[in-house]
Amino acid sequence: MSSIAMPTTKTWISARDHSDSLRPLALAAPLLLLLLFSFGAPIVALLSRAVYEPTIANALPLTIAALRQDSGAGVPDEAVFRAFAIDLKDGQAAGTVYEFAKNLNTRLPGARSQVLRVARLAAQDQAITKEAMIKAAPLLGEEKSWSAIRVGTNRFTSFFLLSAFDLRWTGQWTIGAVPADQAVFLRVFGRTFLIATLVTLATLALAFPLAYLMTNLRPAMAAIVLVLVLLPFWTSILVRTAAWTVILQKYGILNDLMLWLGVTSDRIELMYSRTGLIIAMTHIQLPFTLLPIYSVMRSVQPSQLRAAQSLGGRPFTVFRRIYLPQVMPGVLAGCLLTFILCLGYYITPVLIGGASDQLISNFIANYVNAELNWEMAAALSFVLLASTLGLYITMTRYLGLDLFKMG
Amino acid sequence: MLLSPYPTNAERIRVAALWFWCVLVLIFLVVPIFVPVPLSFNSGSFFTFPLAGVSTRWYEVVLGTPRWRAAIGNSLLIGFGTTILATVLGTLTAIGLSDPKFPGRRFVVPLLISPLIVPVVVTAVGTYLFYARIGLANTYGGIILAHTVLASPFVVVTVSASLAGFDRNLMRATSILGAKPLTGFLRVMLPLILPGVLSGAAFAFVTSFDEVVVVQFLANAQQRTLPLEMFTGLREQLSPAITAAATLMMGLSILLLIVANLLARRSRKNAGAASE
Numbered sequence: 001m002s003s004i005a006m007p008t009t010k011t012w013i014s015a016r017d018h019s020d021s022l023r024p025l026a027l028a029a030p031l032l033l034l035l036l037f038s039f040g041a042p043i044v045a046l047l048s049r050a051v052y053e054p055t056i057a058n059a060l061p062l063t064i065a066a067l068r069q070d071s072g073a074g075v076p077d078e079a080v081f082r083a084f085a086i087d088l089k090d091g092q093a094a095g096t097v098y099e100f101a102k103n104l105n106t107r108l109p110g111a112r113s114q115v116l117r118v119a120r121l122a123a124q125d126q127a128i129t130k131e132a133m134i135k136a137a138p139l140l141g142e143e144k145s146w147s148a149i150r151v152g153t154n155r156f157t158s159f160f161l162l163s164a165f166d167l168r169w170t171g172q173w174t175i176g177a178v179p180a181d182q183a184v185f186l187r188v189f190g191r192t193f194l195i196a197t198l199v200t201l202a203t204l205a206l207a208f209p210l211a212y213l214m215t216n217l218r219p220a221m222a223a224i225v226l227v228l229v230l231l232p233f234w235t236s237i238l239v240r241t242a243a244w245t246v247i248l249q250k251y252g253i254l255n256d257l258m259l260w261l262g263v264t265s266d267r268i269e270l271m272y273s274r275t276g277l278i279i280a281m282t283h284i285q286l287p288f289t290l291l292p293i294y295s296v297m298r299s300v301q302p303s304q305l306r307a308a309q310s311l312g313g314r315p316f317t318v319f320r321r322i323y324l325p326q327v328m329p330g331v332l333a334g335c336l337l338t339f340i341l342c343l344g345y346y347i348t349p350v351l352i353g354g355a356s357d358q359l360i361s362n363f364i365a366n367y368v369n370a371e372l373n374w375e376m377a378a379a380l381s382f383v384l385l386a387s388t389l390g391l392y393i394t395m396t397r398y399l400g401l402d403l404f405k406m407g
Numbered sequence: 408m409l410l411s412p413y414p415t416n417a418e419r420i421r422v423a424a425l426w427f428w429c430v431l432v433l434i435f436l437v438v439p440i441f442v443p444v445p446l447s448f449n450s451g452s453f454f455t456f457p458l459a460g461v462s463t464r465w466y467e468v469v470l471g472t473p474r475w476r477a478a479i480g481n482s483l484l485i486g487f488g489t490t491i492l493a494t495v496l497g498t499l500t501a502i503g504l505s506d507p508k509f510p511g512r513r514f515v516v517p518l519l520i521s522p523l524i525v526p527v528v529v530t531a532v533g534t535y536l537f538y539a540r541i542g543l544a545n546t547y548g549g550i551i552l553a554h555t556v557l558a559s560p561f562v563v564v565t566v567s568a569s570l571a572g573f574d575r576n577l578m579r580a581t582s583i584l585g586a587k588p589l590t591g592f593l594r595v596m597l598p599l600i601l602p603g604v605l606s607g608a609a610f611a612f613v614t615s616f617d618e619v620v621v622v623q624f625l626a627n628a629q630q631r632t633l634p635l636e637m638f639t640g641l642r643e644q645l646s647p648a649i650t651a652a653a654t655l656m657m658g659l660s661i662l663l664l665i666v667a668n669l670l671a672r673r674s675r676k677n678a679g680a681a682s683e
Contacts, residue, residue, distance in 0.1 A: 021510055027503030028515065031496040031559055039522055039556045042533035049536070206432045213429045216409045228433055232440050234664040235657050236617030238634050242641055242653045243439050246446060251455045253442065283439055286432075309411075315418075344526025346620055351641050361528040368532050368624070381529045392524045396517060 047385070050160050050378035056152035059100035060087045064153045073150075074143050081130040081140075088119040089126075106373055107159065108148045114139050160379035185363075185380065192359045195278065196342035200289070200335050202282040207290035207334065215297045233287035241348045244280040245271065248352065272354035280352050281345060288341060289334040296330025336395045340388055360384050440657065443650040452647055465651035475652070477629075478636040482616055485632060488551035489558050489615035494608040496555070497562025502596075504563070505570040519563055522556050527620045530556070535624040545627040553621045558614040562607035565671055569603025602670035609667035613660050 057064065066083035070076040091097030097119045105112035114137035121136055122128050134141040151159065151169065162168055162175065166183040170176035177183065210229075214222050232240060247254050248270040255267045270276040300323065308318040346361035353359075358366075360380060367377035409422045447466070451459030469475045500519065503509055522530065534553050535544060543549035573596065581591030597604070619634040626635060633652060640649045 021508040024503035024506035024509040028500040028509070031500040031519070031563075032515070034496060034552065034559075035518065035522070035556060038534065038552045039525075039530065042535075042537035043525070043529065045537040045540070046529065046533035206435070209425055210429045210432045213409075213425055225433065228437050230664075231661060232436050234613075234660055235440050236613075236634070236660060238617065238619050238637060239443075239653045239657050239660075240440060242637060242649055243443050245641060245645065246454050246650065247439055247442055249454055251453075253456055256456065283435065286436060315421075340524065344528065346526075346528045347638070351638075361526055364528050364532060368535070374536065377532055381526075381532065384526055385529055388524060388526055389521075392517075392521075 046378050047382050049374045050382050051156055053157045053375055054155045055099055055103040057155045059091050062087050075146055078130050081133055085122040085128050089122040092119045092123045108145055111139055160375045164379040164383050188360055188363055196339050198278055199281045199285055199342050200339045203286045203289035203338050211290050211294040211297050214294055229287050237284055237347055240284050241351050245351055248276045274357045277353040277357050280348055285338045289338045292334040293330040296327050300326045340391050343388055443653045447650040447654045465647045468648040469651045478631050478633045481630055482633040485550050486612050486616045489554040490608050490612040492555045493558040493562050493611040497559045498566050498604050501563050501566035520560050523560050531621040531624045550625050554615040558611035561610035565607035566603045569600045602673045606667040606671040609663045613663050
């Protein structure tokens with residue numbers, strides 16, 4: 001009897017369990033919806049600004065129609081200029097001409113004031129000629145201006161993403177480097193990756209021996225050292241950066257110390273320098289590199305090392321062939337975590353770095369705060385986000401590092 | 408344990424060098440965060456040792472002037488708002504995730520953690536752009552929502568950890584005994600995981616209380632928080648009041664996080680005892 005009843009009960013339980021699988025999802029739903037609303041949507045909205053740019057298309061409806069009639073490239077004929085004048089006059093009346101002029105200026109340096117001048121003239125004089133417009137705005141007589149306007153009338157643009165790599169369209173199908181005096185971003189990305197690499201290596205050199213020592217201490221001692229590692233970890237980045245601005249001053253304690261030790265013979269400028277920035281970032285990132293290494297080192301069996309040694313392995317050989325391969329996942333995880341976080345540094349470079357130590361995040365913030373150039377900020381965010389997430393996915397997929405378990 | 412039972416001289420030297428290096432690293436780790444503390448009690452207005460004398464004048468500036476007081480008030484308001492929202496949503500999510508039948512865990516968990524990985528400037532700029540369109544920029548509610556996004560991963564992690572030792576049979580027992588799911592949660596599950604929940608709440612509060620980048624983009628002049636006030640102070644002119652503010656912030660963070668960790672430890676113990 002029971003052999004017949006058993007499957008029935010099982011079926012009943014599994015059917016019930018199946019219907020229950022939506023309940024855990026419902027519990028997580030409020031947070032997931034909030035993330036969608038206040039995290040996902042903002043990032044999509046920002047990134048879309050990098051490729052969707054309707055300002056010029058919206059500002060020049062008649063010019064676009066006229067350009068379609070116009071044959072060939074180069075400076076168009078009188079009809080297009082007439083349409084352009086009417087568009088500018090409408091823009092002047094609606095107040096949208098300023099946004100258009102600013103936008104064109106990012107593609108065509110110097111265009112802003114000239115366009116606004118023509119817009120004022122067009123508003124006064126309905127029958128303004130091509131000649132008069134070129135006289136007021138010499139740029140309109142140049143071929144490159146019209147190719148910039150033609151490109152801009154497309155609502156979807158690759159201009160900003162290409163600019164983020166110091167590239168531009170040089171012809172219909174060809175891409176080339178921007179002039180050397182306008183090339184900025186590859187240098188900024190290079191600098192960001194360089195500083196992230198240096199900080200990662202510095203934290204590794206400091207963290208690896210300390211983690212090794214900690215795994216070999218008595219539990220009570222190890223707990224004390226762990227607290228010493230966690231104290232700075234729990235202090236906010238801003239507070240630690242503030243502490244470093246105090247320490248790195250020309251008459252600050254680091255200079256005092258170096259003079260006293262005789263390391264330097266004169267006080268050196270550490271504030272607003274790359275050295276100062278790297279020191280502070282290394283201090284902030286050290287626990288992030290250390291904790292994954294420490295957690296992996298604790299799982300290594302000391303008996304294996306003793307076995308290797310008793311089989312005649314020299315200390316260095318034992319370290320290289322037995323210990324290192326086992327702790328490597330932790331080392332890679334800690335280093336990748338620090339590298340990823342370094343790519344996004346913002347506060348510390350602003351406060352401690354000099355003008356030539358500003359990282360990619362600082363440029364993004366600056367494009368939003370000072371230049372109001374959302375498109376460029378979006379394109380740089382796109383590249384930064386892609387590098388960060390690419391590395392993060394590598395980390396979780398291939399190293400099996402689970403941030404979830406690091407607490 | 409570092410030395411073998413019969414150490415050679417080379418071994419002794421290696422271990423001594425390791426100790427020497429590690430002590431230097433520990434000094435490098437710990438000393439910098441305490442440097443602002445004595446300077447905040449300096450009676451002079453410079454950042455140099457030796458101190459001119461001891462006084463609490465910079466604390467009077469931070470706790471007494473309207474500008475700093477308003478900033479502290481804003482920080483507390485936003486911090487408590489974030490704590491409540493992040494703790495409730497994060498705890499519910501952790502309970503959902505602790506169910507073995509949770510669908511699509513492989514995608515949901517990285518998604519929940521991603522606010523910690525995405526560069527905060529990207530989050531801040533995107534939120535500013537999106538909130539400006541829907542009228543949430545320059546509102547306390549908007550800042551609290553944005554901070555909740557940053558703080559909730561910590562709550563999910565800590566509550567998940569305390570749920571890891573929670574015996575789900577206890578919930579089955581409550582339902583067999585006739586309790587409604589909510590009663591079972593309030594009377595059995597919550598008391599057992601409470602230390603984990605409180606610890607998550609402390610992490611959430613500290614995350615919001617320390618946050619400066621999102622606030623920099625979302626806050627108007629009346630909504631400036633303590634870290635934002637410090638940040639602008641550090642950019643414009645260095646005043647010892649900043650060392651006092653830094654000391655206060657550091658003290659609060661460390662205090663809360665020590666409490667949080669003690670609670671988290673107790674929660675693991677609780678859950679372990681309950682499952683036996």
